[in-house]
Amino acid sequence: MPENHDHRSGAEPSTERMRTDPERSGAAQPETSVEQTTRIPPVRADFDERTRPNLSGAAKPEAQQPAPESDAERTAQIAAVPGDFSTFRIGETQAIPQVGAQPGGWTAATPPPSDADKKRRSLIRAGIVAGAVVGALALLYIGDLVFTSGQVPRGTVVAGVDIGGLDETAAETELREKLGPGLNQPVELRVGDRTATINPEQAGLQMDWTATVQQAGSQPLNPFTRIGSLFSTHEVAPVSHGDREQLVQALEQVRPQLDRTAAEGTIRFEGAKPVAVDPVTGQSIDAQRATDEVLTHWADDVAVQVPFTEQPVSTTSEGVQRALREVAQPAVSAPVTVRGQGKDATLAPAAIAAALRFEPDGAGGLKSHVDLPAAIGSVEPQLADTIKPGKDAEIVLEGGAPVVRPSTDGIGVDWNKSFERLDEVLRRPQDRAVQAIYVHQPAKFTTDQANQMGIREVVGEFSTGGFEAASGVNIRRTAEQVNGAIIKPGEVFSLNGHTGPRGIPQGYVESGIIENGRPGRAVGGGISQFATTLYNASYFAGMQNVEHKAHSYYISRYPAGREATVFQSPNGASIIDVKFKNVAKSGIMITTRWTPSSITVQLWGTKQFDVSSQTGERTNPTQPQEKVVPPGEPCSPSKGSPGFSVNDTRTIKDVTTGQVRTETQHTVYNPQPIIHCGAPPAAPPAAPPG
Template structure:
């Protein structure tokens, strides 16, 4: 064998391994083990060491030649495979790696098992790792230590008010008043015992788990405490709008309405009150239509300009000037589509602001009236009115508000004809008395009120088929209209009120239209019979202090001719005559009393009490017979009235003597 390095002092033997031919049918391989292969080194002259020196010092191992490569398979239809070249040691290396991997895996499993068992032993009986209770970390602690820590850190919270978050409202709840207590044993039990799952035990080193507290609560007390807070928690929806501070517009943001869901809220409080965080209680919400953006747009696009200066309304002969503050009062706001806030002019507020300045440019119309001169009815001519047409002026006024200059408009007027013209009154056939009645014996104060209402009604005209209402015709009957305090009967006891005594006028009116053959359109008798009135044929009226009609009297004119009401007042009597065309003859009859009831005693300790012997109650039936002069036909109408007994009043000294 020739030397590997002919120029050196040392040489290495080289071994040549010839390819191995393997029969494809038997797949036989050489039996040599790679470990028995000789170690082969080689030295290359002039490379890696100085010439002339001992080369063995520089010799490097030469890896064994690769095993012969395996031949590729021939096409399937040939059935012949060529020789396979296999490099030595290529099959043995994966086997060794597999053995090593199995050894390492077994070692890891053994170590993990040892640690798992040790962890089970050490942590036995303790709270699992990673557990927090109401934010307090008690993981890995003994149950006793965990309870002590919880008492130390959570205990101080328990006497403090519980913060509640209810929609857009914050409130506080007294836990003691609500009967809330902490269940310490139940809380520790919630933490649970040591888990056996190795995965759970491993992940507990890196994670935490909140288990919360166990509480005791009296549902009735908790619900009651929440209901007591309802006035603060609940509120109606607030639509977005614009308010004014003087002439300065300020946006009012919309808010949804909300209402406490008490039963669910109680459960939420019991479950979370000791957490240290605000308890969010469930609410039912009522959405609003406007949005904050819609309000801001109305404010910036319209309202700020509307109140940027005064507005002049030019009337016929006189003008009205509205200040920015007055303009602000005439604006009205309402929800629009898509969250918008609509802005418009309010007609009533515009009239209120401008009409007083333009009153000299208008003329009040007057209906034709019937006056009684020399005991006969005479027609007083009607007067047409001239008034501002506020409906026509409303949109032009709003258009002016959108301008920053030339902020004025010309007022539109309208003529208002009388409801009863002179010609109509002359054609109504008001020529004779068709019904009249007189009552007497009223007190002085009552007489004042009767005189005021008589003057108001005198000359009133009731057109054909029209209904006359006393309360509607007179309007409010208060001190501003000239009425005074006078006697009334309230709950069976004499009392006083402004406008007392008008019932006597109502009774007189009822009997006048009773005998005129008019159609009753509604009346109410007194609860107690008053001796100066006919039994079953009388009426009372009542209006509250605000002028609202509570008890009224009304009649309808059924004919094609008109009616005029004449009132004749004296300090001791009131007479009412109805004038028209007499088409009916009327008679009336009243039955005797039946179904009597006896009075009861009533003790009164009010100042001004007047004793009374009382009077029995009873029922009567009144029958009116009406004969139509035009047809000769008669008809009868009956009405039964029940009167309560009047109390026997016993006066006692008022408190304090």
């Protein structure tokens, strides 16, 4: 059987097996179909493009047309399919090797394509593909433009609600339905770990749905932006309307819930156990910046993060822990012994803890010190048998005359020196003891000093009366506190300063006062009567007036132009006071005498001044106005009284020098209003004519 040749090997077919060229010797003898399919058809050496059969089996027009062939003959004209048939591509006719082809499937007359040809054909094919893709994308882009015209850009989200792809009307409807119901709920504000809420209506917050949708803009023309919108979202802040001033006021109301006062680190004690307290930075909201944040985010589903200013602290957690290890824990690890004269006292760990104080040292840590009064209060009672208290001299009335009760010196402990090294001892694990240092303690007000005060006679006195029972209780309590007060030459006496707060714990009760031009009640009422009595006693003693204030309207039981009122705040701070200075050469002692109907104040010393008073005429009268207190409110009816102005002149003569001086005080009293409780009385009917 004839040998088959693989055209890929590059070998030429044998000339002995070649058939006679039909063009030269006439038509070829037909062969059986078996022979045609097992042998390579003879091919002329000068086979050219004109005689090469095409895939359809028809010869070129110029060539002599052979007789029609059977299917078997046509099949024999197609060369055997090469082994690398996988390289065959539809449309590439050159992929089918021709009979008698050169290596690579090309005839000697038609050389294979060059690399440039191949590259050119690849570029053409790539260009065709790219053009088709671009055309398809262009059609898709134009279609998308038309389809999405008038819609909100894809991926648009407002406060968690997706409105992308909707027209403006539908987008507004979507926002109203999804966000509207929650807009009446309180708006939560957050600053760190603190929260508060505000009422949106009271804060003046309103949503502008139309402006919110318009803020989202229109569909983008940039194709890349449009493609990106398929895979991303675009947050749009809701557009709100609100009165900034009204919103700021709402924020100020919740400021105490959001602000935090800075707290330095310290060490506190649970009994005798020290506990570190870490520092906490302060925070204060910025109301103006917070307003912007609330207007932007109040419709969000999460709390509005409110801007704030941080207030730093100087201590650190590490510094606090260091003080805990190095100071606090050693200090209470064991008691401290205080050695007295023949008796010892113990400063127990709990007492040490109660007396130990910590404060920032400026370098991140804490410095400590012992509160001496607290430490002394713990050990001094234990050493009471070794201490002899001193006693100051006293001046008292006995038999209607001042008598000096002598002073006595004492023996006590100089605690400042005794505890001078206590801080050092508290750091020791052992040898925890200090020595009590005893000293002689003379009286602060000695017998000689009392005798030299020259308190021997009354130099000023005044009495008033006519007070109600409740006022009498307060007047008596004040008189008890002031009785026996000593004023050294050059010193200033203050009524408010001497009594301190005048409240229920101090024995005062509710009584009548004057409030806003009409009668009222308050704890401590009636003290103005004692103040007036004291002022007049100092007036006639020749004391220098430092502070006093007349009532707003005249009270008939007091001398016109020569009376005083006093007032304290609820916490006991002095607002209106009676003060005078001792300008005499002797000391002054105040004594008081109370009865249910009167109060008398006397000033004792050595008489140095003769004092007289002259009250001028009342001028510039002003008529009272009528006031109606609504039903249900506390009310005390009053007939009122006119207002006026008056001058009081005090003449003071120094009996030791003969020098005389005068002082004039001008006082203006407002008219006391006529108070009606409820509706005013009906006007009398008009008299009939004639």
